[in-house]
Amino acid sequence: xxxxxxxxxxxSRDEDFARWYTDVCIKAELMDYSDAKGFIIYRPYGYAxxxxxxxxxxxxxxxxxxxxxxxxxxxxxxxxxxxxxHVEGFAPETAIVTIGGSExxxxxxxxxxxxxxxxxxxxxxxxxxxxxxxxxxxxWCSVVRWEKTTRPFLRGSEFLWQEGHTAHAxxxxxxxxxxxxxxxxxxxxxxxxxxxxxMGQKTEKEKFAGAVxxxxxxxxxxxxxxxxxxxxxxFGTGFAKAFNxxxxxxxxxxxxxxxxxxxxxxxxxxxVIMVHGDDSGLVLxxxxxxxxxxxxxxxxxxxxxxxxxxxxxxxxxxYNIRVAIDDSDKTPGWKFSxxxxxxxxxxxxxxxxxxxxxQCVLVKRYNREKTVVNLDELVKIIPTLLKExxxxxxxxxxxxxxxxxxxxxxxxEFKRIINEKQGYIKMMWxxxxxxxxxxxxxxxxxxxxxxxxxxxxxxxxxxCGDKAKHLVYYAKxx
Amino acid sequence: xxxxxxxxxxxSRDEDFARWYTDVCIKAELMDYSDAKGFIIYRPYGYAxxxxxxxxxxxxxxxxxxxxxxxxxxxxxxxxxxxxxHVEGFAPETAIVTIGGSExxxxxxxxxxxxxxxxxxxxxxxxxxxxxxxxxxxxWCSVVRWEKTTRPFLRGSEFLWQEGHTAHAxxxxxxxxxxxxxxxxxxxxxxxxxxxxxMGQKTEKEKFAGAVxxxxxxxxxxxxxxxxxxxxxxFGTGFAKAFNxxxxxxxxxxxxxxxxxxxxxxxxxxxVIMVHGDDSGLVLxxxxxxxxxxxxxxxxxxxxxxxxxxxxxxxxxxYNIRVAIDDSDKTPGWKFSxxxxxxxxxxxxxxxxxxxxxQCVLVKRYNREKTVVNLDELVKIIPTLLKExxxxxxxxxxxxxxxxxxxxxxxxEFKRIINEKQGYIKMMWxxxxxxxxxxxxxxxxxxxxxxxxxxxxxxxxxxCGDKAKHLVYYAKxx
Numbered sequence: 044x045x046x047x048x049x050x051x052x053x054x055s056r057d058e059d060f061a062r063w064y065t066d067v068c069i070k071a072e073l074m075d076y077s078d079a080k081g082f083i084i085y086r087p088y089g090y091a092x093x094x095x096x097x098x099x100x101x102x103x104x105x106x107x108x109x110x111x112x113x114x115x116x117x118x119x120x121x122x123x124x125x126x127x128x129h130v131e132g133f134a135p136e137t138a139i140v141t142i143g144g145s146e147x148x149x150x151x152x153x154x155x156x157x158x159x160x161x162x163x164x165x166x167x168x169x170x171x172x173x174x175x176x177x178x179x180x181x182x183w184c185s186v187v188r189w190e191k192t193t194r195p196f197l198r199g200s201e202f203l204w205q206e207g208h209t210a211h212a213x214x215x216x217x218x219x220x221x222x223x224x225x226x227x228x229x230x231x232x233x234x235x236x237x238x239x240x241x242m243g244q245k246t247e248k249e250k251f252a253g254a255v256x257x258x259x260x261x262x263x264x265x266x267x268x269x270x271x272x273x274x275x276x277x278f279g280t281g282f283a284k285a286f287n288x289x290x291x292x293x294x295x296x297x298x299x300x301x302x303x304x305x306x307x308x309x310x311x312x313x314x315v316i317m318v319h320g321d322d323s324g325l326v327l328x329x330x331x332x333x334x335x336x337x338x339x340x341x342x343x344x345x346x347x348x349x350x351x352x353x354x355x356x357x358x359x360x361x362y363n364i365r366v367a368i369d370d371s372d373k374t375p376g377w378k379f380s381x382x383x384x385x386x387x388x389x390x391x392x393x394x395x396x397x398x399x400x401x402q403c404v405l406v407k408r409y410n411r412e413k414t415v416v417n418l419d420e421l422v423k424i425i426p427t428l429l430k431e432x433x434x435x436x437x438x439x440x441x442x443x444x445x446x447x448x449x450x451x452x453x454x455x456e457f458k459r460i461i462n463e464k465q466g467y468i469k470m471m472w473x474x475x476x477x478x479x480x481x482x483x484x485x486x487x488x489x490x491x492x493x494x495x496x497x498x499x500x501x502x503x504x505x506x507c508g509d510k511a512k513h514l515v516y517y518a519k520x521x
Numbered sequence: 522x523x524x525x526x527x528x529x530x531x532x533s534r535d536e537d538f539a540r541w542y543t544d545v546c547i548k549a550e551l552m553d554y555s556d557a558k559g560f561i562i563y564r565p566y567g568y569a570x571x572x573x574x575x576x577x578x579x580x581x582x583x584x585x586x587x588x589x590x591x592x593x594x595x596x597x598x599x600x601x602x603x604x605x606x607h608v609e610g611f612a613p614e615t616a617i618v619t620i621g622g623s624e625x626x627x628x629x630x631x632x633x634x635x636x637x638x639x640x641x642x643x644x645x646x647x648x649x650x651x652x653x654x655x656x657x658x659x660x661w662c663s664v665v666r667w668e669k670t671t672r673p674f675l676r677g678s679e680f681l682w683q684e685g686h687t688a689h690a691x692x693x694x695x696x697x698x699x700x701x702x703x704x705x706x707x708x709x710x711x712x713x714x715x716x717x718x719x720m721g722q723k724t725e726k727e728k729f730a731g732a733v734x735x736x737x738x739x740x741x742x743x744x745x746x747x748x749x750x751x752x753x754x755x756f757g758t759g760f761a762k763a764f765n766x767x768x769x770x771x772x773x774x775x776x777x778x779x780x781x782x783x784x785x786x787x788x789x790x791x792x793v794i795m796v797h798g799d800d801s802g803l804v805l806x807x808x809x810x811x812x813x814x815x816x817x818x819x820x821x822x823x824x825x826x827x828x829x830x831x832x833x834x835x836x837x838x839x840y841n842i843r844v845a846i847d848d849s850d851k852t853p854g855w856k857f858s859x860x861x862x863x864x865x866x867x868x869x870x871x872x873x874x875x876x877x878x879x880q881c882v883l884v885k886r887y888n889r890e891k892t893v894v895n896l897d898e899l900v901k902i903i904p905t906l907l908k909e910x911x912x913x914x915x916x917x918x919x920x921x922x923x924x925x926x927x928x929x930x931x932x933x934e935f936k937r938i939i940n941e942k943q944g945y946i947k948m949m950w951x952x953x954x955x956x957x958x959x960x961x962x963x964x965x966x967x968x969x970x971x972x973x974x975x976x977x978x979x980x981x982x983x984x985c986g987d988k989a990k991h992l993v994y995y996a997k998x999x
Contacts, residue, residue, distance in 0.1 A: 075643065078600050079630060082593035084643055087658070090589050111568050115560035116594075116632075116663060116679050117616075122556050135623055138595075140632065142617040143678075144667030152557060154594075154618065154632075165553065165562055174849070180565070184663075185594060189622030200621075201594050371652070 060266040068195045071325045081193040081200030091333035109179040114161040117152035126285040132252020136188045154187040162208035163286035178210040196313035204308035210300040217301035221277040224305045225258045228273040237328035237436040243492025255279040261491045264317035267465020269518035275305035325386030329429035337387040338368040339378045341394030454505040461486045471511035473504035491516045538744040546673045549803045559671040559678030569811035587657040592639040595630035604763040610730020614666045632665040640686035641764035656688040674791035682786035688778040695779035699755040702783045703736045706751040715806035715914040721970025733757040739969045742795035745943020747996035753783035803864030807907035815865040816846040817856045819872030932983040939964045949989035951982035969994040
């Protein structure tokens with residue numbers, strides 16, 4: 044009874060995907076709404092996901108000599124306006140502080156929507172010689188972008204992210220950094236989130252305000268829409284010229300630095316929900332999961348059951364497995380549902396009879412497969428299962444991308460497919476903005492990226508008939 | 522020559538302590554000023570100190586079942602005004618967002634100066650039963666308080682901190698939390714920062730806006746001024762009543778929760794600088810230090826020297842010792858000065874002759890003691906030395922507190938001492954605000970706290986002659 048009631052409370056994924064998504068966010072206790080429109084509360088379980096992403100990525104960045112810094116929350120308006128394209132891109136969505144300490148400020152302060160100008164201003168001061176390069180700085184913080192329509196984790200007036208900002212002696216190094224980080228993001232998807240990304244370059248229309256080139260990782264959600272999940276930008280010397288960031292090189296010449304920036308955000312949590320979740324709630328990939336094994340004692344009032352549960356927990360924790368016990372006064376059925384809603388990769392059931400037989404039952408969240416396991420073998424079997432689950436979840440997601448990636452050389456077919464089926468459509472493109480605009484106007488699909496692995500499926504742009512230059516992944520997107 | 526020039530660049534500590542402090546902040550590359558007045562840039566070396574404090578404390582908090590969350594950056598003005606005393610305390614120093622997305626906002630948004638009201642508003646929604654208690658939430662973030670005069674790490678318009686906010690079923694548990702966290706802060710001082718704190722209760726006049734009781738840890742700086750380094754607050758049911766946070770208890774009755782809040786900030790970095798630093802710069806306690814051992818190759822152009830340095834680094838890192846090599850083209854003397862400026866606990870010198878003798882020279886930063894060490898014993902000796910250094914630095918700081926803590930039962934003597942000598946003065950107090958005010962007016966000294974270990978040195982308040990109630994630590998303070 045209880046279980047049914049609990050499960051019924053969430054909308055079916057295929058019936059109303061948007062509502063299913065919000066239900067999962069709330070019911071799995073990932074977030075809550077605040078009184079400030081568009082600003083959300085990251086609840087402990089949701090924040091723990093972000094902490095695990097941070098921990099993984101921060102470690103990777105430190106291994107590659109990146110250093111963390113913290114820049115101010117606010118940007119004086121005059122500084123913000125120093126790079127023309129950049130300010131044009133961000134000005135309309137800024138929040139502005141006009142009062143401080145009960146007085147109207149002489150200069151308005153922009154709450155950072157991104158911190159390029161702060162890093163540039165600092166780099167101008169601290170870089171003067173080739174000895175000062177490269178600067179490989181990163182910052183973990185929140186940024187504010189005023190959004191009219193917001194959705195938890197996907198689009199909010201405030202979100203958490205990391206923003207890397209680097210300065211290099213030449214174009215080659217800066218371009219390498221741009222691609223290395225894109226690759227690191229892709230690896231994060233593969234090894235932590237169990238999400239296969241498509242990596243590619245953004246078109247001129249879709250690139251970052253102020254960038255020479257923008258690259259992105261794109262993920263395909265269960266509903267067939269794409270989600271831009273992270274970007275890296277090569278800036279050339281544009282910001283360096285606007286901010287006068289130059290250095291004396293080994294050859295004695297004074298040169299401008301070449302810069303990059305790159306970021307991933309709490310949007311990745313949205314990707315995890317929409318790639319892996321199902322009608323019972325969240326399904327978490329094991330290495331991301333704050334709790335990997337949820338022990339649910341059966342007939343916990345019987346002497347010895349709870350003791351055994353705690354004993355197992357302590358033993359597993361020695362092997363760095365993240366374990367919880369649900370010893371609340373709810374029924375086991377209710378606990379099972381909650382464990383599924385929270386997407387905990389493995390449920391461990393143990394009752395008096397299991398103890399007698401020195402065994403327990405393990406249930407995988409993603410496919411509900413049950414295994415009876417000898418207690419003496421738990422510490423060996425669980426790491427293996429977690430690894431298998433991760434791989435299986437990745438494979439399913441990859442299968443979904445493959446099954447929902449189509450290609451065409453006919454624009455009529457493109458329009459037909461995009462309305463019938465969701466997913467990526469690969470189509471050649473001439474490189475003109477007009478054709479990209481036309482696709483968006485006709486179909487609401489946007490160019491997601493031009494994949495890194497060069498591929499050609501035709502010679503002409505099906506939209507205008509001109510010579511094709513690039514293959515583009517199109518999709519409807521979040 | 523170079524060395525002299527480098528060292529000369531910082532002011533002597535005893536000549537001008539304030540300038541010495543700023544010099545160290547800049548020269549050790551801990552921070553830089555930004556274009557927004559009162560907002561500083563945490564440079565990599567300074568931010569790494571904060572990361573180590575975070576890592577230590579976050580681990581302690583998680584061990585005691587605290588959970589991290591993230592609340593919005595902004596508070597709608599109406600919400601901010603819900604608890605009267607609290608708003609009165611913070612309103613004058615707030616920064617206010619009045620424009621968002623190019624439009625004037627209907628309701629102004631306060632940038633959080635602290636997040637009590639956000640947590641209360643959330644707790645009201647998620648707490649309804651004794652089963653939901655306790656809630657032990659913590660948040661790592663930055664807050665904004667508009668300050669007229671600012672100093673790096675000590676007082677800024679923006680600072681980084683953690684703020685804990687907890688809700689409990691009864692007073693006893695909430696009071697225990699308040700004291701447990703105070704104790705955790707004290708332990709952080711002892712075990713990580715090598716700073717002996719005085720723990721005590723704040724007087725009515727000095728307590729937090731909205732608190733029933735406030736406790737603090739106070740540290741004594743080299744110049745004899747005190748620095749409040751962290752606080753914990755017991756709120757009783759004041760906020761709970763203002764925000765209607767109640768729950769059904771086991772006995773069926775509906776009750777208000779009892780709350781606490783507590784925080785330490787980047788101010789702790791200021792404390793470390795001013796407790797341990799000297800005329801050559803920063804002196805870092807070993808467990809806090811981002812780099813514990815700085816290898817400086819001597820005659821590094823000689824074949825084999827740099828290889829050996831890297832070999833030693835790799836070996837030490839296996840034992841989780843944090844090591845750097847300075848293989849830049851600066852002279853060894855210059856490198857020594859930089860290593861001292863950055864306060865790195867151990868300098869390791871190695872040159873061709875050392876390699877022949879299978880040895881190196883270790884120099885302790887805090888007292889410049891040199892030891893010649895056999896290379897085969899390095900991995901054993903260094904952890905021991907780091908431990909010894911930590912203890913010695915703590916002992917020196919404690920000695921300084923003892924030597925600069927005086928007591929008196931005469932207000933005339935109090936006034937004389939406070940002008941002649943810096944440090945704490947212990948004096949009895951009747952409990953009346955007027956006497957506290959008078960002390961401040963006459964001497965600029967403020968009551969720091971009433972120490973936890975009850976102590977009495979007299980029966981009357983030397984200021985007014987009335988019956989004494991408490992012993993108070995007075996000092997001039999930052």
